[in-house]
Amino acid sequence: MSRTSDVIVVGAGHNGLTCAAYLAEAGLEVVVLEARSFIGGNTATEELTLPGWRHDSCSSAHVVIQSNPLISRDELGLLERYGLEYIVSDPAVVFPNAGEDSLVFHPDLERTRERVARYSPSDATALVEMVSEWEEGLRTVHAYVQSGLPASDDEWARRYEELRRRSAREVIEEKFTHPVVRRAITWLAFATIQSPIRPGTGVLPASIVTGRIRFGWTTPRGGSEALPRALERHLVDHGGEVVLDASVAQYLREGDRCVGVRTVDGREFFARRAVVAGSHLRRLADQMDEPSADLLRAKETWRPGLSVFAVHFALREHPTYRVDGEWRPAVAAGLGSPEGLHTQVAAAERGEVDLTSPWLLMVDSTVVDPSRAPGAAYKFLTIAPERVDGHEWTASDAEHYADQLVEFARPHVRGLEEENILARVVESPTSLAAHSPANLGGSCHGGEFHDEGQILPGWLSPRAGVAGLYLTGSTSHPGGSVSGRPGRNAARAVLEDLGPGGREVMARP
Numbered sequence: 001m002s003r004t005s006d007v008i009v010v011g012a013g014h015n016g017l018t019c020a021a022y023l024a025e026a027g028l029e030v031v032v033l034e035a036r037s038f039i040g041g042n043t044a045t046e047e048l049t050l051p052g053w054r055h056d057s058c059s060s061a062h063v064v065i066q067s068n069p070l071i072s073r074d075e076l077g078l079l080e081r082y083g084l085e086y087i088v089s090d091p092a093v094v095f096p097n098a099g100e101d102s103l104v105f106h107p108d109l110e111r112t113r114e115r116v117a118r119y120s121p122s123d124a125t126a127l128v129e130m131v132s133e134w135e136e137g138l139r140t141v142h143a144y145v146q147s148g149l150p151a152s153d154d155e156w157a158r159r160y161e162e163l164r165r166r167s168a169r170e171v172i173e174e175k176f177t178h179p180v181v182r183r184a185i186t187w188l189a190f191a192t193i194q195s196p197i198r199p200g201t202g203v204l205p206a207s208i209v210t211g212r213i214r215f216g217w218t219t220p221r222g223g224s225e226a227l228p229r230a231l232e233r234h235l236v237d238h239g240g241e242v243v244l245d246a247s248v249a250q251y252l253r254e255g256d257r258c259v260g261v262r263t264v265d266g267r268e269f270f271a272r273r274a275v276v277a278g279s280h281l282r283r284l285a286d287q288m289d290e291p292s293a294d295l296l297r298a299k300e301t302w303r304p305g306l307s308v309f310a311v312h313f314a315l316r317e318h319p320t321y322r323v324d325g326e327w328r329p330a331v332a333a334g335l336g337s338p339e340g341l342h343t344q345v346a347a348a349e350r351g352e353v354d355l356t357s358p359w360l361l362m363v364d365s366t367v368v369d370p371s372r373a374p375g376a377a378y379k380f381l382t383i384a385p386e387r388v389d390g391h392e393w394t395a396s397d398a399e400h401y402a403d404q405l406v407e408f409a410r411p412h413v414r415g416l417e418e419e420n421i422l423a424r425v426v427e428s429p430t431s432l433a434a435h436s437p438a439n440l441g442g443s444c445h446g447g448e449f450h451d452e453g454q455i456l457p458g459w460l461s462p463r464a465g466v467a468g469l470y471l472t473g474s475t476s477h478p479g480g481s482v483s484g485r486p487g488r489n490a491a492r493a494v495l496e497d498l499g500p501g502g503r504e505v506m507a508r509p
C-alpha cells in the first residue's frame, strides 16, 4: 500500500502537529504519521491510576508556549476556533518553607515583589530589575533566538549573549542574597531540566521567572492533550490527516532527495514537497541510506542529559501548603534547595539518586480544572539517573524512590497521608523510555547535543542536510518543553524553501 501527499510529518507530538497545522494553513496537503495509537506524545492525558482520573502522563504546564505567536497571536485560531483554553493559575507557584509560610509567586509582578520583600527588600528590587530588563529588551532577542532567526545587532543582543554564556547559578548568586529567595529562583531556573551550573543557562532565571509572573502555571483546560487535540482539529479542517499506529522505520530517498517513508509494517508514504521528521534525531541516521554529515554528527553527539522521574497520585482531597497562616491548595509547588539540586544533578550524572534536598515539582492541575478527576490528580516530578546503580530501573527501585520522595515532601505538604492516597503510578526513566520512541534515555526534554565544548538543547538547523528533509520535535532547536517552537521553526523552513515563504501564515519572530 502506498499513498502520496504534499508533506509527511513523522510524529504527532505537539511539535509535529504544530508544523503540520502551519503547513496545512499555507494550503499544503499534510499527512502526519504517529507510531502510537493516540496523538500528543508527551502532551497526552490518560487514565493512569483509576477510571475517571485523567492525568497528564508527562507535561502539565504550558507556560513556555504562551510566548509563541502560535498562542500569543493565535496565528492558527486554536484559541478562537479550535477549542483550546488556557487557565492562568494564581498562585503561579508556592515554595513551602517547613513549618512556616510558603513564599508565593503570583502572576503579577507587584504582588510577587511584595512577597519577596518580606524576606529581603534588596532581593525584591533585584527581582523587579531582572523582570523589567527582560521585558524591555531581552525578551525580543530571546524570541528571535528561539525562532532560529538572527536578532538585530544591538545592545540588547549583546547583553543577551553575555547573560546566556553564564550559568544560572552564577547569575542567581550575583543578584539574590536571601536563602529562601535563592531557593525559589533556582528552583524555577531548573524548570526546563538543565543543570544550573552549566554555562549557557544564564538566561533561564530571567526567562522562566518572567514566564511564571506573566502567565502563572498555565494549565490547558481538559488536560495537556487539549493542545494536540486543537491542532488536530485545525489540521483536519484544512484537509490534513493523522494516521495512528504508523511507526516509521525508514526514510526513503530518490537520488539526493528524501521523498517519503516506510513504516515498520511495510506501508509507504510519499511526499511531493517535504518530509518533516519529528521522530528522534539520534535515530535518523540509522533510518536512511547515505545519511548527511549533519545527521551522522547529530547521532554521535547526542546524550540524554538529565532524565526524569514522575509519580502520579489519585488523591481524595487536594494537598495543601501553608500560605499566610492557612493551608491552601495550589496548582504548582516546588521543594528542594540549590545545594540539594547541585548534589542531585552530580549524583544523577554518576548514575545515583541523591535525596539530600532534591528538586521536586508537585502539580495539582485539578485545583483549577476539577473536570479532570473526582479528587486530586496529583503529580511529583524530579530528575533521576538514566540507569540506577549500573542497571535499568526495576519497578521496585522506582517504588522505593517514590516512597523516599513522599517522605521528603510530607513535612511541607498536608494530604500525603496514606488515607488520602487512593492509587499511585510511578514512572522511572526506564518506563518513560519504554512508553514513547521520543523518550530515549528517559529524557523528557529531547536530551542535548555536545558540540565542540558547547551543550545545545536542540539541533540548531531545521534542515537535515538532505534535500526535502526537515527536522522538528524536541531534538531540534530550541529543544524540549511544550514550546511549539521546533514545530513552527520547521514549518517556516519548509515554506521558505518552497518559495512563498511563511509570512502569510506566521509573523516574525
Ligand SMILES: Cc1cc2nc3c(=O)[nH]c(=O)nc-3n(C[C@H](O)[C@H](O)[C@H](O)COP(=O)(O)OP(=O)(O)OC[C@H]3O[C@@H](n4cnc5c(N)ncnc54)[C@H](O)[C@@H]3O)c2cc1C
Binding pocket: 010, 011, 012, 013, 014, 015, 016, 033, 034, 035, 036, 039, 040, 041, 042, 043, 057, 058, 059, 060, 061, 062, 063, 064, 246, 247, 248, 249, 278, 279, 280, 308, 309, 310, 381, 432, 436, 437, 438, 439, 443, 444, 445, 446, 472, 473, 474, 475, 479, 480, 481, 482, 483, 486
Ligand atoms: C514526565 C514529564 C513531564 C514533563 N513536564 C513538562 C511540563 O510540565 N512543561 C513542559 O513545557 N514540558 C514538560 N515536559 C517536556 C515536554 O513534554 C516535551 O519536551 C514535549 O512534549 C516534546 O514535544 P514533541 O512534540 O517535540 O515530542 P513528543 O511529545 O515526544 O512527540 C513525539 C511523537 O513522535 C512519535 N514518534 C517518534 N518516533 C516516531 C516514528 N519513528 N514514527 C512515528 N512516530 C514517531 C512519538 O510516538 C510521539 O508521539 C515533560 C516531559 C515528561 C516526560
